[in-house]
Amino acid sequence: MKAVVIENNQVDFKDTDDPINKENQMLVSVISAGLNGADILQKRGGYPAMPPWPQHIPGLEVAGTVVAIGSAVENFVLGDLVMSLVGGGAQAELAVVEPEYALKIPKELDPTKAGGFCEIFFTAYDALINRADLKIGDDVLIVGAQGGVGTAAIQIANIYNCNITAMVRDLKFETELINLHADRVVTGLKEEKFDVILDLVTGPDLSSRISNLKTEGRYVVIGVGAGFKVDINLLKIMEKRARLTGATLRSRSKFEKQLLANQIQDRLLKFVKNGHIDVAVHKLYDFNQVQQAYADFENGGKLGKIILAN
Numbered sequence: 001m002k003a004v005v006i007e008n009n010q011v012d013f014k015d016t017d018d019p020i021n022k023e024n025q026m027l028v029s030v031i032s033a034g035l036n037g038a039d040i041l042q043k044r045g046g047y048p049a050m051p052p053w054p055q056h057i058p059g060l061e062v063a064g065t066v067v068a069i070g071s072a073v074e075n076f077v078l079g080d081l082v083m084s085l086v087g088g089g090a091q092a093e094l095a096v097v098e099p100e101y102a103l104k105i106p107k108e109l110d111p112t113k114a115g116g117f118c119e120i121f122f123t124a125y126d127a128l129i130n131r132a133d134l135k136i137g138d139d140v141l142i143v144g145a146q147g148g149v150g151t152a153a154i155q156i157a158n159i160y161n162c163n164i165t166a167m168v169r170d171l172k173f174e175t176e177l178i179n180l181h182a183d184r185v186v187t188g189l190k191e192e193k194f195d196v197i198l199d200l201v202t203g204p205d206l207s208s209r210i211s212n213l214k215t216e217g218r219y220v221v222i223g224v225g226a227g228f229k230v231d232i233n234l235l236k237i238m239e240k241r242a243r244l245t246g247a248t249l250r251s252r253s254k255f256e257k258q259l260l261a262n263q264i265q266d267r268l269l270k271f272v273k274n275g276h277i278d279v280a281v282h283k284l285y286d287f288n289q290v291q292q293a294y295a296d297f298e299n300g301g302k303l304g305k306i307i308l309a310n
């Protein structure tokens with residue numbers, strides 16, 4: 001098969017060995033695979049895939065057609081269209097998928113977009129619902145709102161009828177973010193207060209943003225692109241009886257990912273089916289345009305996902 005291969009901190013779409021699924025795994029013919037910040041880190045030599053996932057082929061999420069099924073796999077048949085998180089190896093013509101946390105793609109979701117669904121919606125759902133205990137009508141701030149996870153989080157918070165403030169670096173995509181159901185788009189904060197802050201950027205401003213939490217507010221750190229070592233006045237956390245928490249997805253066990261996939265299946269996919277949830281796509285690239293796709297991601301200034309499609 002051909003796959004995106006990392007060599008000498010560069011990516012190339014080239015021939016490599018076919019992956020082989022074990023008896024408890026499936027093999028999919030890849031339709032699409034989303035790009036994520038983790039792929040950029042992996043290309044630069046950091047954030048390696050955890051063995052036995054492929055070390056040289058990036059990609060944490062995939063959509064494809066099942067073309068081989070291990071003898072111990074239940075609930076899927078050849079030809080099923082599935083989307084899934086994977087530990088690596090998604091950016092290829094063939095990829096191994098674990099059935100425990102694979103989802104059948106609803107017919108309402110374009111399979112070309114579905115390769116960009118899992119990483120952002122699993123992350124945003126877990127952060128808002130499991131970490132932040134999002135409540136109907138909460139005032140929610142999303143920092144770094146125009147990226148993949150941010151656009152997913154806006155849509156989930158909208159289902160909960162929240163009052164959503166989307167914080168961005170500039171207002172280039174203000175209209176698009178309002179169309180996704182953000183109530184306002186801002187580049188800075190004043191005295192406004194929030195029940196939930198989802199921080200996809202972090203850095204030194206985390207400290208002042210804690211002042212923007214309401215009493216009993218919840219602050220969730222999910223991305224640390226602007227820095228992960230910050231000074232915090234813990235008195236503010238105490239006074240507000242606030243909760244400061246965070247999460248990562250890739251390092252979770254199969255069982256933990258399965259629990260999350262079950263939540264997405266039971267509670268979120270119905271909103272895909274009724275049109276309230278979709279993947280915001282910045283741009284689709286052919287796999288053989290992989291260098292342009294990675295450069296586009298690294299340059300920033302996008303709305304939603306960049307997705308590679310075969």
Ligand SMILES: NC(=O)c1ccc[n+]([C@@H]2O[C@H](COP(=O)([O-])OP(=O)(O)OC[C@H]3O[C@@H](n4cnc5c(N)ncnc54)[C@H](OP(=O)(O)O)[C@@H]3O)[C@@H](O)[C@H]2O)c1
Pocket residue numbers: 036037038119120123143144145146147148149150168169170200201203221222223224225226247248249250299300301302304
């Ligand atoms: N913890 C987890 O499990 C998990 C899972 C998925 C993602 N992540 C991380 O969460 C973050 C968001 O993921 P994503 O998929 O949404 O990434 P993304 O699509 O690259 O979006 C990141 C967003 O953050 C903005 N941003 C970056 N640095 C900023 C800064 N200093 N000030 C203001 N805005 C800034 C970017 O704006 P510009 O476009 O203007 O640069 C972009 O809109 C990434 O750091 C990613 O690695 C974590």
